Amino acid sequence: MSFVTSLKNTFPRPVLHSLRPMAKMVYRNNLNYLALLYGTDKWGKHWYTQHYQRYFHSLQKKRLNILEIGVGGYEDSKEGAESLRMWKTFFRKSRIVGIDINDKTHFREHRVDIRQCDQTDAVALRKLSDEYGGFDIIIDDGSHLNEHVIATFHVLFPLLRPNGIYSIEDTQTSYWPGWGGGINKPDTLMTFFKNLADGINHVEYPIPQYTPSYFDQNIVEIAFFHNLIVIRKGLNNEQSNCPELVQKEIRRMETTQISA
Numbered sequence: 001m002s003f004v005t006s007l008k009n010t011f012p013r014p015v016l017h018s019l020r021p022m023a024k025m026v027y028r029n030n031l032n033y034l035a036l037l038y039g040t041d042k043w044g045k046h047w048y049t050q051h052y053q054r055y056f057h058s059l060q061k062k063r064l065n066i067l068e069i070g071v072g073g074y075e076d077s078k079e080g081a082e083s084l085r086m087w088k089t090f091f092r093k094s095r096i097v098g099i100d101i102n103d104k105t106h107f108r109e110h111r112v113d114i115r116q117c118d119q120t121d122a123v124a125l126r127k128l129s130d131e132y133g134g135f136d137i138i139i140d141d142g143s144h145l146n147e148h149v150i151a152t153f154h155v156l157f158p159l160l161r162p163n164g165i166y167s168i169e170d171t172q173t174s175y176w177p178g179w180g181g182g183i184n185k186p187d188t189l190m191t192f193f194k195n196l197a198d199g200i201n202h203v204e205y206p207i208p209q210y211t212p213s214y215f216d217q218n219i220v221e222i223a224f225f226h227n228l229i230v231i232r233k234g235l236n237n238e239q240s241n242c243p244e245l246v247q248k249e250i251r252r253m254e255t256t257q258i259s260a
């Protein structure tokens, strides 16, 4: 039984409702608690918020645009928006946008925009990103179909703002045939992202005239967790890997060696 369910069984609804604002104030900096409070499975069933806490705590008070693919509840119009409420409480100055293939627009509220949109609709995704001037954080918790995850990443990652963070949840579907996955299958999402990890070292390839891809040049970190991938966008070339201070030190060492 989850923590939230046991609370629901213990206390009458009006008591729980009266405690909610207080709990929100106390736990607004803790994503694990907020996930339980709002009832998203990012903590309790899955264990994602512990990782998000590390990536997002320094961004918490910034004015960001955050997109989550998958509002939740599937065809049930009464269910959904739990994670959007969690993000809204945690990122207190940010705009939260959720998209879902099912209509969840009735869950819109102050700072939370929701659109009905298929994550494979590249035109709609580009239009949405343009409308917001780009997103700083994108979380893919949509269909989890391998083909969709990869296609959506191709469209949205280039539109992610500099230093943005892109995450993909429920990556276990990479191994599940029903989701287009499979063990040792070449076109799964895990194979795709594992290949991108090599690109982080592309400047070291012993290939003359190697032409780096967009992903080679704009990914500085890929972290693989249980069922979760987190990718950080940033400039990845000879210069960015050798910041000014390091370059200065190299020049100093070179001149010392020459004069010695």
Ligand SMILES: C[S@@+](CC[C@H](N)C(=O)[O-])C[C@H]1O[C@@H](n2cnc3c(N)ncnc32)[C@H](O)[C@@H]1O
Binding pocket: 039, 040, 041, 042, 068, 069, 070, 071, 072, 073, 074, 075, 080, 081, 082, 083, 084, 099, 100, 101, 102, 117, 118, 119, 120, 141, 142, 143, 144, 148
């Ligand atoms: C796992 S739920 C999202 C849960 C929510 N993000 C949370 O953490 O509480 C997945 C949602 O993705 C939606 N979905 C499925 N296929 C989709 C697609 N092709 N495009 C957009 N949303 C999709 C489903 O309708 C469902 O509501």
